[in-house]
Amino acid sequence: MAATGKAYPMLAKSLGDKLVDIDSDTLKVALFSAYTYAATHQFLSDALAAGTQSSGTGYTSGGATLGSVTWTRSGDVYTLDAADTSWSAAGGSLAAKYAVIYDSTPASDATRPLIGYVNLDGAGGTLTATDASFSIAWNASGILTVTAA
Numbered sequence: 001m002a003a004t005g006k007a008y009p010m011l012a013k014s015l016g017d018k019l020v021d022i023d024s025d026t027l028k029v030a031l032f033s034a035y036t037y038a039a040t041h042q043f044l045s046d047a048l049a050a051g052t053q054s055s056g057t058g059y060t061s062g063g064a065t066l067g068s069v070t071w072t073r074s075g076d077v078y079t080l081d082a083a084d085t086s087w088s089a090a091g092g093s094l095a096a097k098y099a100v101i102y103d104s105t106p107a108s109d110a111t112r113p114l115i116g117y118v119n120l121d122g123a124g125g126t127l128t129a130t131d132a133s134f135s136i137a138w139n140a141s142g143i144l145t146v147t148a149a
Contacts, residue, residue, distance in 0.1 A: 003099070003118045003120060003136050003137060003138055003139060003143075004141075004143070004144065005080075005144035006118070006144060007115065007116045007145075007146050008039075008115065008117065009040075010039070010041060010113075011113070011114065011115055011146065014042060014103075014113035019103075019106070019111070019113045020103045020105075020113040021103075021105075022103075023071050025103045026103070026104045027066040027069055027101060027103055027104065028065050028066060028101070028103075028104040029063045029064055029066055029085055029100065030047075030053055030054075030063030030099070031053065031054035031059060031063060031087075031094075031099055031100075032047070032052060032097060032098040033051075033053070033054045033097055034051050034052040034097065034098075035051030035052075035097070035100070035117070036050045036051060037050070038050060041114055042114060043109065043110055043111060043114060044102045044112040044113075044114060045109040045110040045112075046114065047114060048109060051098065051100075054095060054096045056089060056092060056093055056094035056095060057088075057090070057091060057092025057094055058089045058092070058094055058134070059087050059089075064085050065104070066085060066101070067082060067083040067085075068082055070082070076148045076149065077145050077146070078145065078146045078147075079141070079142035079144075079145045080101075080115065080143045080144050080146075081138065081142040081143055082138060082143060083138075084135060084136060084137045084138055085135070085136045086133045086134060086135035086136070087129075087135075088133055089129040089130065089131065089132060089133065090131060090132070090133075092130075092131070093131070094129050094134040095126050095127065095128040096134070097119070097120060097121065097125070097127070098118065098120060099117065099120055100114065100117045101114070101115040103115060115144075118136070120136070
């Protein structure tokens with residue numbers, strides 16, 4: 001199943017306040033073993049306070065940089081997309097339940113805007129890779145969409 005994300009409601013505020021530039025900033029995806037979503041979450045520090053970042057073989061705190069990021073517009077719909085993301089768990093294991101996408105360009109977690117999140121297993125379970133790659137295959141239609149009205 002391809003992963004499709006949901007935009008954080010506070011992304012509109014971050015865009016309006018010029019805190020994030022999706023076209024040119026560095027975007028990352030962090031893995032979480034537990035996370036309690038709230039519509040008021042705006043910065044990575046909010047997500048870290050409401051969850052537990054994954055740890056395991058091949059995973060570095062803060063996650064992986066999204067490659068080949070695109071931010072396109074078709075009519076009133078903006079789409080964020082990127083290359084699939086993976087971590088090598090060779091010789092060990094890595095587990096996650098959620099993926100959180102954020103702008104890593106600002107200097108601290110308290111100023112790094114959240115973009116979107118993904119429940120990696122819609123059934124509420126945890127995905128685990130043992131002695132293999134932990135991969136997120138983003139939906140072919142994009143990671144997430146934002147509709148302007």
